[in-house]
Amino acid sequence: MGERGRVEYFLQQFINGIALGSIYGLVAIGYTMVYGIIGMINFAHGDVFMVGAFLALIAFLALVAIGLTAIPLALFLVLLIAMALTALYGWAVERIAYRPLRGSFRLAPLISAIGMSIVLQNYIQITQGARVKPLPPLVTGGYTLLEHDGFAVQLSNIQILIVLTTFVLMLAFSWLVAATRLGRDMRACEQDLKMASLLGVDTDRTISLTFVIGAALAAVAGIMYLLYYGVIDFFIGFVAGVKAFTAAVLGGIGSLPGAMLGGLLIGMIETLWSAYFSIEYKDVAAFSILVLVLIFLPTGILGRPDVEKV
Amino acid sequence: MSAPLLSIRGVKTFYGNIMALAGVDLEVREGEIVTLIGANGAGKSTLMMTICGTPPPREGQIIFDGRDITRLATHEIIRSRIAQAPEGRRIFPRMTVFENLQLGAAVTEFVHFDEDLERVFTMFPILAKRREQRGGTLSGGEQQMLSIGRALMSRPRLLLLDEPSLGLAPLLVQQIFGAIRNLNEREGLTIFLVEQNAHHALKLAHRGYVLVNGLITLQGTGRELLERPEVREAYLDGGRVPRD
Ligand SMILES: Nc1ncnc2c1ncn2[C@@H]1O[C@H](COP(=O)(O)OP(=O)(O)OP(=O)(O)O)[C@@H](O)[C@H]1O
């Protein structure tokens, strides 16, 4: 591999990193939004992402079974179905495990979240089996951007799909937060929950909707993961969850642009780490970053130093 | 005489095991300014918050406009047209003045938003100038005006004001008290006012209550209370030390 080959190798990793980082970013938004509003880490969020991937797989197989084989249409339907059903899971998790504990001591919802995470994992393990579930590649093909020294830089269609979908969802979501009534209510709850209720905002409903939206975004990430890697199992939520959580912390927990930026960075770091150092230790890299950020940059890159929620 | 707009009966409120209100009875009639005075920690803010259901009382009953609101959720109580400019102002720091006012108007479903905005801007012209400024960067006085303006955006039938003069320069205190009087006289707005500035408050109010350790110990017209020796001693001549 010559000098040029190195550049191309790097470019290739860069593209892979952005695609992976988009997935992490979508999941990270769920962590950051929930933290912003109720000041808790929803440890079950990674598992909601995993459930989303399974729901997408089941939805896809069901559509194929009823004879729907036009892939773009099938994917679109899968997206809608998985988002809706996963949103229901997100809603239920909040209703069952967190709302009854509101106003309780600070660790209570955290412990409940860990319990919920285990429940979701076991539930999928029992109902779907412990072995990995494959999905044949649906979105194939791509473009060769550069070719040199026998090394080609590829941009695959699935990567384009992932990045575009993420981009569109981020735009839509930013608009929702900045310009709609629900978004304003969410920001009000985030800044002062009690004052929001004193202005007639139904805070329980707003919190529910936050979980619903976070879960729907995680479902999209789950679908992307399924399409990108082609295999899923009940445990993917744990590892992806920790990375997305790291992304949220790195970007500045509570910050939406921070979550996206953090996601991209973590995706990039993981990909480059695997490419240049060691693929076995890629998860260790993410964990190490989490520890380092917590020590040296606890408010993250775009986080506010005035952390009101202690 | 018609039934009072707000009637509080035997209300007890707790923080954990600590009793902050020990059985409060109080009423506010339509069109009145009623003030509640009392020392630091007497439970004044707790009473304001209890009316809004956060926290709800452990015992007793709160009737607003003939309806029992004791067990309603906070947002439901607010939607029955009670507004509060709470202690500490609680402006949303990372929202603009305009957005803060929008949030205030949420319970009206924005049907007369422009009109109400105009009214608030006429009352406090400085807010119109600061329209796009973030709440957190306003001065204390501006925040207080915004807090009152935000409460008015909901067209309340009852306005709860918790220490609106706190930390303001004398001129601003005059301005705020003037605005309160105008709201009451010109628009017939019913106001329940908590104040440390007992002299001002009792002069302004039709009636007043004195709260000591979670219990009402005295009540009467503003004038009566101003002349009571125990009030003069404890809240007027006693060299009131302003907080903050
Ligand atoms: N969130 C809370 N948790 C526990 N105790 C509280 C809480 N809020 C108030 N208290 C206690 O309840 C009592 C009444 O407090 P409250 O804020 O109602 O007093 P206040 O009359 O408004 O005083 P101030 O004039 O200083 O505003 C005080 O002893 C206070 O320490």
Ligand SMILES: [Mg+2]
């Ligand atoms: Mg107080």
